[in-house]
Amino acid sequence: MSSLLTVYLSIVNAAYAIITIEVSSKFVELDRTNLKISCLVSDNSLNSLDVIQLTREGTNIVSATMDGKVFWQDKMLETRSDCNASLINVLASCLNLTIPKTNVIKGDMGVYRCELSAEKRDSSLYLDKSGEIFINITEKYTKDTNGVSGSTASRSTLREITVLMKDWKNQHLLEIVMRKIC
């Protein structure tokens, strides 16, 4: 009877993760979509949180400790993103990573997961992993029927115009470009 109960409880524990992962979008277009990844913890069986760790493809990229301090393992990511964390309240702790759309790169594509190291109410160590989320990064949609939208598109069009401006006599080409913009 009691061993049956133990088996039942361990199945329940395995199915229930205290730390969860949330992303703003699983499909991110370069230059078009901001990317926000959140590790969220809320559980009153915990006494305190030690570390929240975010991983990409099994590699540590950024973590945060109890005092809210952020540690970057991926130094390149540090230069192009923003991370805030709060690990004080066991019912509302998080690590939020935001990569602005203009800083998203193809290398951000992959499987993300959050990991937790915490202390239970009985002072025992508690380790947990969230589920995995695959984030797909795609190129900007190029067959754009509305003409120019998105910063890269307008920048390259501007370059095209600048080149053409040097040749004012070439009205025909200029018209083609103007049609592309409008």
Ligand SMILES: *[C@@H]1O[C@H](CO)[C@@H](O)[C@H](O)[C@H]1NC(C)=O
């Ligand atoms: C983190 O906090 C700073 C100011 O304290 C804010 O400018 C930034 O947008 C925040 N970033 C995230 C990911 O919440």
Ligand SMILES: *[C@@H]1O[C@H](CO)[C@@H](O)[C@H](O)[C@H]1NC(C)=O
């Ligand atoms: C982190 O993101 C969550 C979910 O969007 C939000 O509720 C929380 O206030 C954010 N906290 C920090 C410290 O940025």
Ligand SMILES: *[C@@H]1O[C@H](CO)[C@@H](O)[C@H](O)[C@H]1NC(C)=O
């Ligand atoms: C990413 O999404 C695009 C567009 O939906 C799809 O064609 C591509 O196969 C996806 N890539 C991966 C690695 O899943």
